Each structure stands twice: as C-alpha cells, then as structure tokens.
Amino acid sequence: MKTPTASSVHCLLRRPVAARPGNLQLAIATSITAASTTSSSSSLTTTPGTTSCSSCPPTRQQTARAFSVLNRPPPNYPGHVPLTRIERAALALGSGVLSLANTYRGDLIAVCGEATATPYFIHRLHRAMLASATGRRILRDRPRITSSSLDLPRLRALPPNTVGGTYVAWLDREGVSPDTRSAVRYIDDEECAYVMQRYRESHDFYHALTGLPVVREGEVAIKAFEFANTLLPMTGFALLAVATLKKSERQRFWSVYGPWALRNGLRSDEVINIYWEEEMETDVQELRQRLGIEQPPDLRDIRKREREERRKRNQGMAGAAVAGS
Known part of the structure; x- marks a missing residue:
C-alpha cells in the first residue's frame, strides 16, 4: 500500500467522505497519516480553521489583505495610529509647512518629528541607547519627565548650581511646564515610541543646560544643537526657520x-542617554564638562542690551526732533 503524500493527504481531507464503513475507515486512517505528516513535514502549514500546503493554491481566508486606509492594523500601544506611507508623507509635509508658519505650534512640530523619524532615524537613536549602559537602564525603567515625577518643589530647594536647581530656575524664568509634551502616536515600534517620548520630554533640559530661552532665536539654536547630536530630520527641518528671523538675529x-x-x-x-532623574544634585558645570558641552553666550542678556540700546537711540532721536522744532 502506498503511503499518502502531503498533497494527497490534503486533497483527501478537503474531499467529502460518504458515511459508509469502508470510507469511514479510510478517513480515520488518512487523518492519522495527516497528523504524523504535519509534524514531520515543513511543506504543511496549519492555521486556525484551515489546512494548507505548499502545493495547493491559498484559500481566500489565507490571503492576507494589504495594509490600506480601509484595512488599518490594530494599534501596537495605547494611542498608536498606524499610517500608510502616503499618509505619513502627507502628515510630514503638512505639519512641517504649518509649523514653519507658526514656530510656536509645538503640536505640529511633534507630529512632524514622528512622521519623519521612521524608518531609519528613530532606530538609530534607539541603537544609541542600547549601546550605552545608562541608555539601557532608561529603556528598562522608562521614566517619564513630568511635574509630579520630578517633584518640582524639591528641586526648588536644591542649590542653584545643581542640575535640578538650574532646570527649575529655567522653567520659572521662561514660564513653561514639563507637562505640555504631546504623547507619541505615529511611530509603529512601541519601544522606539518611548525613545521619541524621552527625547521630547528631555528637550527642556537641553534648554536649561545651555541657557537658551524659548524665544524663536533660542529655539532655532537648540534645534541646530539637537540635529547635530540626534540626526532627527525634524530638528534639521526646523533650521529653515532661520529665514523667519530678523536680520540681526540671522547674522x-x-x-x-x-x-x-x-x-x-x-x-x-548622546544627550538621549542622560538619566536626568539621577543627575538632579550634580553640579551643572560638572555635567557640561562630562558631556563636552560649552555654554553659549547668554541670549537673553544680548537681546536685553539690544532693546536698551534701541530705546536710548529712539529717545535721542525724539529729543533731537523736539530741539529742532
């Protein structure tokens, strides 16, 4: 008696069997042979409710539908929105153009950052964290930077030369809060989504470490720093905002x-690997030296002196006009 092959077993399983004693015995024997063949042969693939093989055409249930607007896969984490390539490109272009028109729209900048971070750049940042012992601990612990997790009243009690004291003084001076960062939605990989969230929530620490204010000129400067350090496309795209600065600011x-x-x-x-929560009592200048970051000239003082000079110049011109009349 010939031993049934995988193809013949499959075809026998799919063929209706009449309720006669001989056929019933044949069906039982065929089922036993099929079970043993499935366990030993890689040509058979079993899915719930179907039986298939490499030599038979796939059924309609076995044919996976392509990812499209009408067939969106389920989210990979709470809040996740899977996008097609066309949707991602449209989102990147639209949010990028609108954020250039209004550089204070942090929500548009965040969307542009997510839409342009894949498929390469956020994975590069993820690999940078995996290559660092501190980065790996951050990925394992997944801390969040919020006003409650940082305990801002405790930071205000720290000496002003500490990282925590410098950070909270910068927050108070600029009138901003760590609770305003949008949640990541458009990055498919769940761990890479956390990497983007960590980068986003660490942004104010970069400001505090460098002393750059949240005025447009300061934001362009900090984005240039982030681009050189992280290579995220959005930070490089933000440099186009230089064209919106005043002539003296561009110079x-x-x-x-x-x-x-x-x-x-x-x-x-890599500034993404700074475990800020563990550096709060560190001397801020010591951290700058450890990271290799020099503090730039105080932009607020420069802008303040310029305003005073303009005011004096305008007063002088007004006085000369009155004297001449």
Missing part, C-alpha cells in the same frame, strides 16, 4: 549660535 545665528550648535552637538555624548 547672530550664522556667526555665533549656529557654529556653537554644530560644534557642541557633534562632539558631545
């Missing part, structure tokens, strides 16, 4: 803050 960026940002961003350690 200052190209002569002072642009070169500073590229030099320090390239030579410093």
Whole structure:
C-alpha cells in the first residue's frame, strides 16, 4: 500500500467522505497519516480553521489583505495610529509647512518629528541607547519627565548650581511646564515610541543646560544643537526657520549660535542617554564638562542690551526732533 503524500493527504481531507464503513475507515486512517505528516513535514502549514500546503493554491481566508486606509492594523500601544506611507508623507509635509508658519505650534512640530523619524532615524537613536549602559537602564525603567515625577518643589530647594536647581530656575524664568509634551502616536515600534517620548520630554533640559530661552532665536539654536547630536530630520527641518528671523538675529545665528550648535552637538555624548532623574544634585558645570558641552553666550542678556540700546537711540532721536522744532 502506498503511503499518502502531503498533497494527497490534503486533497483527501478537503474531499467529502460518504458515511459508509469502508470510507469511514479510510478517513480515520488518512487523518492519522495527516497528523504524523504535519509534524514531520515543513511543506504543511496549519492555521486556525484551515489546512494548507505548499502545493495547493491559498484559500481566500489565507490571503492576507494589504495594509490600506480601509484595512488599518490594530494599534501596537495605547494611542498608536498606524499610517500608510502616503499618509505619513502627507502628515510630514503638512505639519512641517504649518509649523514653519507658526514656530510656536509645538503640536505640529511633534507630529512632524514622528512622521519623519521612521524608518531609519528613530532606530538609530534607539541603537544609541542600547549601546550605552545608562541608555539601557532608561529603556528598562522608562521614566517619564513630568511635574509630579520630578517633584518640582524639591528641586526648588536644591542649590542653584545643581542640575535640578538650574532646570527649575529655567522653567520659572521662561514660564513653561514639563507637562505640555504631546504623547507619541505615529511611530509603529512601541519601544522606539518611548525613545521619541524621552527625547521630547528631555528637550527642556537641553534648554536649561545651555541657557537658551524659548524665544524663536533660542529655539532655532537648540534645534541646530539637537540635529547635530540626534540626526532627527525634524530638528534639521526646523533650521529653515532661520529665514523667519530678523536680520540681526540671522547674522547672530550664522556667526555665533549656529557654529556653537554644530560644534557642541557633534562632539558631545548622546544627550538621549542622560538619566536626568539621577543627575538632579550634580553640579551643572560638572555635567557640561562630562558631556563636552560649552555654554553659549547668554541670549537673553544680548537681546536685553539690544532693546536698551534701541530705546536710548529712539529717545535721542525724539529729543533731537523736539530741539529742532
């Protein structure tokens, strides 16, 4: 008696069997042979409710539908929105253009950052964290940077030269809060989504470490620093906002803050690997030296002096006009 092959077993299983004693015995024997063949042959593939093999055409249930707007896969984490390539490109372009028109729209900047971070750049940042012992601990612990998790009243009691004291003083001076960062939605990989969230929530620490304010000129400078350090496309795209600065601000960026940002961003350690929660009592200058970051000229003082000079110049011109009349 010939031993049934995988193909013949499959075809026998799919063929209706009449309720006669001989056929019933044949069906039982065939089922036993099919079970043993399935366990030893790689040509058979079993899915719930179906039986298939490499030599038979797939059934309609076995044919997977392509990812499309009408067939969106389930989210990989709470809040996740899977996107097609066309949707991702449209989102990146739209949010990028609108954020250039209004550089204070943090929500649009966040969306642009997510839409342009895949498929390569967020994975590069993820690998940078995996290559660092501190980065791996951050990925394991997954801390969040919020006003409650940081205990801001405790930070205000720290000496002003500490990282925590410098950070909370910067928050109070600029009138911002760590609770305003949007949740990541458009990055498919769940762990990479946390990497983007960590980068986003660490942004104010980069400001505090460098002393750059949240005015447009300061944001462009800090984005240039982040681009050199993280290579995230959104941070490089944000440099187009230089064109929206005043003439004196553009000159200052190209002569002072642009070169500073590229030099320090390239030579410093990966700032994504700073476990800020463990550095609160560290001397801020010690941390700058450890990371290889030099503090740029105080932009707020520069802008304040410029305003005072303009005011004096305008007063002088007004006085000369009155005297001449």
